Amino acid sequence: MGIPWGMARRFDLVVYGASGFTGRLVAEYLQVRYGSSGSVVWAMAGRNLEKLAQVRAQIGAEADVPLIAADAHDGAALLALAHQARAVITTVGPYQLGGEPLLRACIESGTDYLDLCGEPAWMARMIRTHHRAAEASGARVVFSCGFDSVPFDLGVLYLQHEAMVRHGKPLPAVSARVLVMKGGFSGGTAASLLATVQAMGEDPGVRADMRNPFALTPGFTGPEQPEGNKAAKDDTDGVWSGPFVMAPINTKTVHRTNYLLGHAFGRDFRYAERMSFGVGPAGEVRAKAAARNDKVQALLLGFGPTRRLIKHLVLPKPGTGPSAEEREAGRYRIAFTGTGADGEAMTAVVEGDRDPGYGSTSKIIAECALGLLHDVDPGSTRGGIWTPGAALGMAVIPRLQERAGLSFRMSD
Numbered sequence: 001m002g003i004p005w006g007m008a009r010r011f012d013l014v015v016y017g018a019s020g021f022t023g024r025l026v027a028e029y030l031q032v033r034y035g036s037s038g039s040v041v042w043a044m045a046g047r048n049l050e051k052l053a054q055v056r057a058q059i060g061a062e063a064d065v066p067l068i069a070a071d072a073h074d075g076a077a078l079l080a081l082a083h084q085a086r087a088v089i090t091t092v093g094p095y096q097l098g099g100e101p102l103l104r105a106c107i108e109s110g111t112d113y114l115d116l117c118g119e120p121a122w123m124a125r126m127i128r129t130h131h132r133a134a135e136a137s138g139a140r141v142v143f144s145c146g147f148d149s150v151p152f153d154l155g156v157l158y159l160q161h162e163a164m165v166r167h168g169k170p171l172p173a174v175s176a177r178v179l180v181m182k183g184g185f186s187g188g189t190a191a192s193l194l195a196t197v198q199a200m201g202e203d204p205g206v207r208a209d210m211r212n213p214f215a216l217t218p219g220f221t222g223p224e225q226p227e228g229n230k231a232a233k234d235d236t237d238g239v240w241s242g243p244f245v246m247a248p249i250n251t252k253t254v255h256r257t258n259y260l261l262g263h264a265f266g267r268d269f270r271y272a273e274r275m276s277f278g279v280g281p282a283g284e285v286r287a288k289a290a291a292r293n294d295k296v297q298a299l300l301l302g303f304g305p306t307r308r309l310i311k312h313l314v315l316p317k318p319g320t321g322p323s324a325e326e327r328e329a330g331r332y333r334i335a336f337t338g339t340g341a342d343g344e345a346m347t348a349v350v351e352g353d354r355d356p357g358y359g360s361t362s363k364i365i366a367e368c369a370l371g372l373l374h375d376v377d378p379g380s381t382r383g384g385i386w387t388p389g390a391a392l393g394m395a396v397i398p399r400l401q402e403r404a405g406l407s408f409r410m411s412d
């Protein structure tokens with residue numbers, strides 16, 4: 001039995017998965033920035049209390065920061081957890097293997113939910129199954145609150161906001177180029193990618209969702225989108241670009257943001273997201289190599305035996321990821337460009353300090369959760385399954401700039 005409706009929530013935030021690689025960084029960020037008994041009341045949760053207590057001591061949190069035990073498959077324990085929190089941050093992935101019970105518990109208890117999901121087919125299924133219930137309960141669910149997809153989703157929103165200010169019209173097309181991205185990846189990210197590839201092999205519905213840029217906009221399909229997985233040279237600046245690994249996730253989120261905002265970017269909006277490899281022959285060679293590697297990796301990962309071999313021999317194990325030095329030395333820069341109503345190009349640049357996946361992501365999700373609680377008008381962001389851009393919008397940008405090491409600026 002959960003806590004009765006209407007009872008005051010004990011915690012602003014509960015970090016679920018705080019013993020994992022990314023969850024621990026989120027808890028550490030809360031400890032370093034807000035302390036154990038400061039303005040933000042938070043708790044750590046997971047399936048193993050002993051491990052959570054160890055992490056609590058290692059990150060320097062006080063011994064009275066509460067620990068909550070709940071297995072990802074234990075609906076009753078998750079409901080009791082959700083009832084105590086205003087918002088739950090979950091870093092327990094792969095989400096497609098065990099994320100639904102917590103999502104359901106948060107929706108049932110009207111608790112806000114934020115995750116780091118980069119698994120679009122699972123998100124598409126959750127939207128189809130639970131969006132209405134979240135609308136009814138008032139729970140605000142925000143998927144993909146890490147490097148994928150916050151800098152991309154908010155980068156597009158920021159540029160479109162500027163287009164509206166300058167021209168009173170949105171840009172019909174935006175092209176994102178990842179100019180710099182320095183950082184590694186963790187066991188949990190590898191496991192989530194492999195779970196998606198495996199599900200694609202087994203389920204044609206998952207394959208269809210992964211290939212559909214409009215998989216997260218039920219009942220709406222926009223125009224054909226730019227080709228993403230080939231090497232290409234930009235006509236205007238001669239820069240070579242190639243496929244960007246996160247684009248299949250981010251593009252779907254950007255289109256859902258547009259859809260949730262009542263097609264504020266237009267019903268014919270086109271969005272491309274690519275990795276930049278520079279100008280000249282060197283740029284061309286690197287862009288073409290990236291396009292080739294993309295194809296080879298897809299083939300290798302799609303084949304069960306090689307997938308298992310790669311998992312055991314090459315990929316980081318669960319609970320592991322880039323070192324503190326690597327996280328500190330990491331950074332990223334993304335440029336968003338479109339042509340305004342006056343025919344002039346407009347460019348916005350988003351930058352993040354720390355490595356994208358962990359150092360930056362842990363700050364981003366913590367501040368998105370606090371932004372949802374403090375910066376957002378509850379009258380416009382009501383219950384439902386949201387994207388970061390549509391739920392938090394421009395309101396969260398000052399917080400991300402002041403606290404999460406992100407910067408947003410126009411560069412034209």
Ligand SMILES: NC(=O)c1ccc[n+]([C@@H]2O[C@H](COP(=O)([O-])OP(=O)(O)OC[C@H]3O[C@@H](n4cnc5c(N)ncnc54)[C@H](OP(=O)(O)O)[C@@H]3O)[C@@H](O)[C@H]2O)c1
Nearest residue numbers: 019020021022047072093116146147148186188189318319
């Ligand atoms: N969107 C982004 O930019 C972004 C960035 C980083 C990570 N991610 C995603 O975040 C997720 C986590 O990655 P990670 O590297 O932090 O993973 P990880 O280190 O393997 O951590 C996974 C966490 O899940 C917990 N867990 C596993 N099974 C559970 C169960 N049955 N009940 C309760 N807890 C359970 C683990 O608990 P134990 O400690 O007890 O094993 C651990 O705390 C992945 O899905 C990854 O793709 C996304």
